[in-house]
Amino acid sequence: MDRLTIPDEHIEGGIRRTVIDARAVRKEAMTIYWALKKYEDTGLTPEEIMDGELLTGWIPVSERLPDESDYYCVTIENTETGDRIEQTIWFAHKDDYYTEESEWRELADYEKVIAWRKHAPYSLED
Numbered sequence: 499m500d501r502l503t504i505p506d507e508h509i510e511g512g513i514r515r516t517v518i519d520a521r522a523v524r525k526e527a528m529t530i531y532w533a534l535k536k537y538e539d540t541g542l543t544p545e546e547i548m549d550g551e552l553l554t555g556w557i558p559v560s561e562r563l564p565d566e567s568d569y570y571c572v573t574i575e576n577t578e579t580g581d582r583i584e585q586t587i588w589f590a591h592k593d594d595y596y597t598e599e600s601e602w603r604e605l606a607d608y609e610k611v612i613a614w615r616k617h618a619p620y621s622l623e624d
Contacts, residue, residue, distance in 0.1 A: 555615040564614065567594040572602065573613040586617055 504516040523530070556573070564570060570589050575582050588603040602611045 556613045557615060558613050559611055563600055564589050564591065564616075567591040569617045570614045571617050572611045572615075574605070574609050575612045576608055577610055578608045582612070587611075589614070 504518065507514040507516070567588070567590050569586050571584060571586050573582055573584055574587075587605070590597070590601050590603055592598065592600045605611070
């Protein structure tokens with residue numbers, strides 16, 4: 499993606515910011531707006547983007563679990579063999595089920611979820 503902003507220049511004792519021509523900003527206002535909207539529509543924070551979630555969509559369970567009950571695409575690791583598969587399973591959030599802990603459903607005793615992403619069926623618009 500092409501930059502829409504001018505990066506700061508780090509100099510000894512501080513940062514030098516480039517002077518911005520307001521006429522150029524006005525001319526590119528809609529391009530800037532649509533790029534910002536596309537970013538905001540991801541629902542990701544800058545930290546999540548820097549962690550690579552935007553690039554892959556995968557979130558390690560060691561970082562966080564989903565915020566709501568739903569079907570999610572997950573990477574499941576077989577704890578006995580180390581094999582990994584991708585599958586769609588149900589996540590039961592504790593707030594929806596009045597339990598002490600949230601949990602992944604439909605797992606065998608030797609399986610554990612190591613990463614997840616939001617389940618999004620194929621769409622002709624994609």
